[in-house]
Amino acid sequence: MDAFFASVEQRDRPELRGKPVLVGGSPQGRGVVAAASYESRVFGCRSAMPMRTAVRLCPQAEIVRPRFSRYREVSAQIMSIFRDVSPLVEPLSVDEAFIDISHRVEAGSRPAELAQWIRQRVREATELTVSCGVATSKSVAKIASDQNKPDGLTVVAPGDEAAFLAPLPISDLWGVGPKTADRLRNAGIETIGDLAQRPLPWLVDRFGSRGEFFWQLARGIDDRALSQDRQTKSISSETTFAEDLGDEARLRSIVKDQASTVARRLVEQGFRTRTVQLKLRLSDFTTFTRQRTLASPTQAAGAIEQTALSLLEEQLSPSRRFRLVGVGVAGLEHQGLAAQLSLFDESGRSALAPPESTSRKARQRVVDEAVKELNQKYGGDIVHFGPTSTSEEAR
Amino acid sequence: MRIQTSQAALQHGLGVVARAVAARHSLDQLRHVHLEADDDGVRLTATDTEIAMICSIDAVVSEPGAITIPHRFINDLVSALSSSEITIDVADNSLVAQIRASDANESSINGMSPTTYPNIPGIGDGDWIKIVARDLRDALRHVVFAAATDDGRPVLTGVHFRFDGDKMTLAAADGFRLAVYDMNVATELSERLEITVPARALTELERLLTDDDAAVEMYIHADRTYVRFHVRAVQMTAQLIQGNYPSYDQLIPSEYQTRAILPGSVLQGGVRSAAVFARESSGIIRLIFSGESDDQSITLTARAEELGNHRGRVDAAIEGENSRIAYNVRYLQDVLQVASGPAVSEIAMETSGPSNPGVFRVVGRDNYVHVLMPMFVQWEDA
Numbered sequence: 001m002d003a004f005f006a007s008v009e010q011r012d013r014p015e016l017r018g019k020p021v022l023v024g025g026s027p028q029g030r031g032v033v034a035a036a037s038y039e040s041r042v043f044g045c046r047s048a049m050p051m052r053t054a055v056r057l058c059p060q061a062e063i064v065r066p067r068f069s070r071y072r073e074v075s076a077q078i079m080s081i082f083r084d085v086s087p088l089v090e091p092l093s094v095d096e097a098f099i100d101i102s103h104r105v106e107a108g109s110r111p112a113e114l115a116q117w118i119r120q121r122v123r124e125a126t127e128l129t130v131s132c133g134v135a136t137s138k139s140v141a142k143i144a145s146d147q148n149k150p151d152g153l154t155v156v157a158p159g160d161e162a163a164f165l166a167p168l169p170i171s172d173l174w175g176v177g178p179k180t181a182d183r184l185r186n187a188g189i190e191t192i193g194d195l196a197q198r199p200l201p202w203l204v205d206r207f208g209s210r211g212e213f214f215w216q217l218a219r220g221i222d223d224r225a226l227s228q229d230r231q232t233k234s235i236s237s238e239t240t241f242a243e244d245l246g247d248e249a250r251l252r253s254i255v256k257d258q259a260s261t262v263a264r265r266l267v268e269q270g271f272r273t274r275t276v277q278l279k280l281r282l283s284d285f286t287t288f289t290r291q292r293t294l295a296s297p298t299q300a301a302g303a304i305e306q307t308a309l310s311l312l313e314e315q316l317s318p319s320r321r322f323r324l325v326g327v328g329v330a331g332l333e334h335q336g337l338a339a340q341l342s343l344f345d346e347s348g349r350s351a352l353a354p355p356e357s358t359s360r361k362a363r364q365r366v367v368d369e370a371v372k373e374l375n376q377k378y379g380g381d382i383v384h385f386g387p388t389s390t391s392e393e394a395r
Numbered sequence: 396m397r398i399q400t401s402q403a404a405l406q407h408g409l410g411v412v413a414r415a416v417a418a419r420h421s422l423d424q425l426r427h428v429h430l431e432a433d434d435d436g437v438r439l440t441a442t443d444t445e446i447a448m449i450c451s452i453d454a455v456v457s458e459p460g461a462i463t464i465p466h467r468f469i470n471d472l473v474s475a476l477s478s479s480e481i482t483i484d485v486a487d488n489s490l491v492a493q494i495r496a497s498d499a500n501e502s503s504i505n506g507m508s509p510t511t512y513p514n515i516p517g518i519g520d521g522d523w524i525k526i527v528a529r530d531l532r533d534a535l536r537h538v539v540f541a542a543a544t545d546d547g548r549p550v551l552t553g554v555h556f557r558f559d560g561d562k563m564t565l566a567a568a569d570g571f572r573l574a575v576y577d578m579n580v581a582t583e584l585s586e587r588l589e590i591t592v593p594a595r596a597l598t599e600l601e602r603l604l605t606d607d608d609a610a611v612e613m614y615i616h617a618d619r620t621y622v623r624f625h626v627r628a629v630q631m632t633a634q635l636i637q638g639n640y641p642s643y644d645q646l647i648p649s650e651y652q653t654r655a656i657l658p659g660s661v662l663q664g665g666v667r668s669a670a671v672f673a674r675e676s677s678g679i680i681r682l683i684f685s686g687e688s689d690d691q692s693i694t695l696t697a698r699a700e701e702l703g704n705h706r707g708r709v710d711a712a713i714e715g716e717n718s719r720i721a722y723n724v725r726y727l728q729d730v731l732q733v734a735s736g737p738a739v740s741e742i743a744m745e746t747s748g749p750s751n752p753g754v755f756r757v758v759g760r761d762n763y764v765h766v767l768m769p770m771f772v773q774w775e776d777a
Binding site: 247248249250252260263264272297300301302333340341342343344 | 419420421544545568570571572573641646675677678700723725750752766768769770771
């Protein structure tokens with residue numbers, strides 16, 4: 001994500017848009033900049049810089065205290081979009097992740113199109129921009145993603161890795177911090193290309209095994225797989241509302257949709273669940289989770305939906321309004337190496353198909369809401385039902 | 396409005412339309428029942444906008460009129476009344492229904508103006524098809540369960556109807572399985588016609604159908620946006636699902652490597668035992684077909700992680716190569732449930748290897764085919 005915390009603040013608070021914004025601690029104390037908006041970077045502000053220094057560089061900057069819970073919410077939203085593309089996602093931080101798309105590419109998807117789709121979905125869902133790097137390895141993809149920020153897309157074609165890396169400053173290389181960068185520069189290595197040309201023993205002499213790692217990375221050699229050691233323990237789908245929501249019918253329908261999303265992920269990742277959870281956050285930010293254990297493990301959408309709905313039912317009351325609802329499953333059991341084969345070929349339901357929000361139910365919900373609002377506003381019966389003549393194709 | 400009816404008739408009518416009431420909807424009208432009295436008699440209507448049910452009830456109309464009242468409320472009231480005669484009065488320009496029972500119970504229920512009630516599309520240009528109730532019920536029983544329940548691909552939540560001459564073909568698929576049923580109808584259409592009806596509507600229709608020769612009239616509106624079924628005193632209208640239904644004919648394998656024939660009830664019994672284990676964990680049931688001359692059988696195995704294992708064997712006539720396949724036990728039980736009814740003697744199971752679609756047929760009936768995708772599993776000795 002681009003200037004993630006600062007962009008979230010600018011999105012949530014329109015008065016900050018177009019202005020230099022520094023998210024972080026107080027300039028009086030020893031606060032540090034957690035994120036600097038692109039407007040403030042013009043003045044030399046950077047993240048991780050002492051706030052005091054940043055304010056000296058850009059005295060007109062708006063200083064905003066970080067709201068980490070908010071960033072985590074947005075982060076969950078983004079990661080869930082990533083998982084729509086591939087179940088193999090390795091989050092690197094709250095706003096950064098590796099996505100292994102090799103199986104999609106083998107099935108005929110074009111990497112650049114997948115990246116564009118991700119960028120578009122993130123923009124639609126969060127109004128934030130994301131920069132993507134597409135490459136055959138983790139380190140090159142990471143460096144590529146930093147090249148065209150903000151809102152950029154860089155594709156490094158297979159075979160071009162070393163040529164792409166060569167002109168870049170040595171500090172861009174994975175694992176090279178400021179101190180290592182200084183040592184390398186003192187030895188006459190300014191670019192990644194310079195490093196690639198040094199003999200391997202020279203590097204190993206000075207940097208040990210890290211030297212060999214750098215040498216390989218500099219030549220575009222990196223066969224590390226996505227780290228899957230963080231085993232999936234739970235799967236969830238959450239929605240934070242722009243305005244607190246009390247309408248029971250809408251809450252039910254949102255919970256239903258979330259349950260079906262969770263069930264789909266279970267099937268895709270080959271899990272079954274024993275525990276269904278419902279997470280709720282009230283207007284006053286009280287957050288709690290209710291859960292129920294099933295008699296036998298399942299991945300059936302119907303069972304998850306019914307359980308989630310009955311948990312919701314217990315929490316509904318006319319006076320209660322919700323900031324967030326989410327459906328999750330825990331106590332996952334893997335099916336082992338087994339998968340239900342599909343009747344239709346994959347092209348029939350590619351991830352590039354219209355996103356779920358345009359599903360029939362979701363559209364119906366929008367109509368129901370509009371009808372209700374109009375009737376409330378103008379009284380009684382201003383809107384009537386008529387015979388329908390919508391067509392999927394005409395839409 | 397003033398009508399007189401019996402408690403039994405009213406309770407029956409409210410019960411029929413209850414299936415179309417959107418009891419939890421945020422719009423009041425959809426939780427209501429619409430009462431209408433005119434020269435044609437008394438009709439109760441309920442709709443959740445996806446389907447609508449209209450039920451005519453026996454009643455004497457002294458004064459025509461209409462009102463909509465909360466369904467749950469009147470339904471609970473009428474069920475509680477023990478008297479046989481019920482009078483419903485709505486004074487002109489009033490939105491209150493006065494309900495008098497012959498045993499001196501008297502209630503009033505506040506309603507809403509009937510003009511705010513959703514319009515149920517009527518009859519106009521379109522096609523009429525006449526079907527025997529028993530045949531339609533049988534057809535629905537064979538296909539509706541295979542339709543998708545999540546709306547990832549909306550057309551798959553429906554059952555596809557194809558009319559060609561006097562032949563009607565019903566098909567449903569959810570991405571893992573496909574059920575196709577052919578039947579003849581009493582009406583011959585002049586041209587080919589294809590529609591997709593929500594599976595949910597057909598589940599409701601199935602409840603209304605009796606196991607007899609009664610005629611069911613199916614009306615498909617000319618603009619192909621809705622369908623209506625007339626079953627005795629009940630009319631059910633459903634919005635059609637728009638969009639192209641996948642061309643499924645090509646998904647039905649025309650050849651097989653192995654075919655097993657056995658009584659449906661025998662296979663069902665074998666699967667039931669294995670299911671006890673399969674359901675506890677991964678839902679996988681493995682079928683191993685042996686076609687040796689001295690051992691023609693299917694071995695069924697299932698494993699419940701940490702709980703135990705099961706192995707069962709049923710005799711079957713096997714044609715073709717030895718082979719094996721794994722299915723999700725739920726899908727397997729679904730198809731056996733319909734394909735091994737009392738009228739069925741034997742079923743045929745066809746496979747073409749562990750990763751290719753399996754086919755289920757009823758021996759002696761070529762009008763039903765069920766295609767089921769296997770589970771991809773590791774076979775221990777492979």
